[in-house]
Amino acid sequence: MATLLKTSEPAGTAVPVTIDDVYAAQQRIAGSIVRTPTLISKTLSELTGATVYLKFENLQFTAAYKERGALNTLLQLGSEKLSRGVIAASAGNHAQGLAYHGARLGVPVTIVMPRPTPTVKVQQTEGHRARVILHGETFDEAQTYAYALAAQEGLTFVPPFDHPHIIAGQGTLAVEMLADAPDIDTLVVPIGGGGLISGCSVVAKAQEKPIEVVGVQAELYPSMYARIKQLDLPSGGDSLAEGISVKEPGEITSAIVGQLVDDIVLVAERELERAVALLLQIEKTVVEGAGAAGLAALLAHPERFAGKTVGIVLCGGNIDTRLLANVLLRDLARSGRLARLRLRLKDRPGALFNVARVFDEQQVNIIEIYHQRVFTTLPAKGLITDIECETRDRAHLDRLVEALTEAGYEVTPVELA
Known part of the structure; x- marks a missing residue:
């Protein structure tokens, strides 16, 4: 006969996990998991207007908390x-x-x-x-x-999140974090089923000083946000943060979140992508979409966290390498360092050479060129050319477009969604 782990207390009554449960879990698992570092990020602090500490749970052996x-x-x-x-x-x-x-x-x-x-x-x-x-x-x-x-x-x-033993184990992360960075006054924690934020909030609310706990969900999967705020919101779609793409949060975790979590914010896919890219570029650390959700919250809601000392949990680093490459390239495109320009040319000798000369004058590197003569609404002697190029920044790209326009070319940037 199967054994299903069950809590002794129904959701909606007293919180079934105490700080003593978390401390006991800490003693129980000590030496068998990595005590991951909590480090301040000066660059991200300057970027967001908050004092930012990062908990590197992506350094666990399986790359997740x-x-x-x-x-x-x-x-x-x-x-x-x-x-x-x-x-x-x-x-x-x-x-x-x-x-x-x-x-x-x-x-x-x-x-x-x-x-x-x-x-x-x-x-x-x-x-x-x-x-x-x-x-x-x-x-x-x-x-x-x-x-x-x-x-x-x-x-x-063994359930993934909705059990006191699971919640207490996840809470050990917050014990370590606050011990390493006692100045933290706000914890920003991703929410999927709610196990991690439940454990972290138990620890946060047991401290002598007040610590705010803010949850983060992807806009495509606002399940806990909708439940706590009693809203009817759809959950679905292909989110970069598949680790927190949960349609139904736990019953126990929902009760704990309702009692102990101060706020929940939503982040768009674009902020998640930017956060993954920034953490690799600035901190030289690989995180998955869910692991970047905390930083995405600071990027999406800077006024909400300005001036605070914020602890962000990088909860996981298991991201497909091809997906990571796409995220990084898309970030380069959004920042203007990588671009695709569509030009309308006349089909005659030297046309492409003259265009390339403008790129050379502006010191812009051409990566790929795509000529289209057949599948176009232009006259038979017209053609469309897409040129992928690499620039220093957005201002450099703007100068290139201006130079091409002044040279008589019709230029249209191909934008990302």
Whole structure:
């Protein structure tokens, strides 16, 4: 018979996780997880108008904070349950955290993932010796199957966020952060299902000095924001922050967030992309979309955090390398350092040479040239040329466009969405 972890207290009553639970979790998992650094970022502080501290949870062995709650849960299951094995439904960091510590402790781990899960995530989880089962097209279908398999094989289901042991484990992150940077007066924490912010808020509200807790969600998935504010908002779409793209937050976590979290803000995809790019360029650290959500909040709502001493959790660093490359290139395009210009030319000898001469005069590097003669509404002797180029900054790009216009060319920048 399956074992489903359940809380002893229903949501909506007393908070089922105390600061003592978090301290106990800290003692329990000490030495088995990385005590990641909390460092001030002078450049991001100047950029945002706040004093910014970063908690580098992307430096965990599996590159995400999820190890904390998973390990804290495993260590409280008892030998009988551990010997039978555990199971979870996850396509991301919870899967890897549970698989890694399960393998380290000799516990059989089964992970059910939706069939569309990227191959790299399947391989990473299997690399920790977990049995991976692909089932269903969505997370909900995978989770339903995981429950059924747990019952069939007598496995213990370990939830990704909605359990006191998970929440207490995630809260250890905030204990470390506030010990390393006691001047922090505001914690900015990403929200998916709510496990991380629940644990962090328990720690924050137990401090002698007041610490504000602000949650961050992607605009495409405002599930906790909508629940707390009693709004009917849709959740869906392809978000860069797939780690917090949760349609239904937890019941326990929602109750804790409702009691302890001071505010929740939403961020657009553009801010998430910019935050990922800035963290790589400025801090030389790779984060996934969810991991960049805290910085995205400061970029999107600077007046909200101006003058505060802010602690930002870089909660994960598992981002596909191709996606990261796209994000970086798009950021270069938005900043004017990379551009595509569309020019209308006459189809005659020397036309392209004359255009290239303007680029040379303005010291702009041409990367690619695309000639289009056939699929165009121009006359037969006309053509469209797209030129991808690299400039120093937006002002340099503006000078190039001005020079091309003065030379008699019709120029149209191809803009990003």
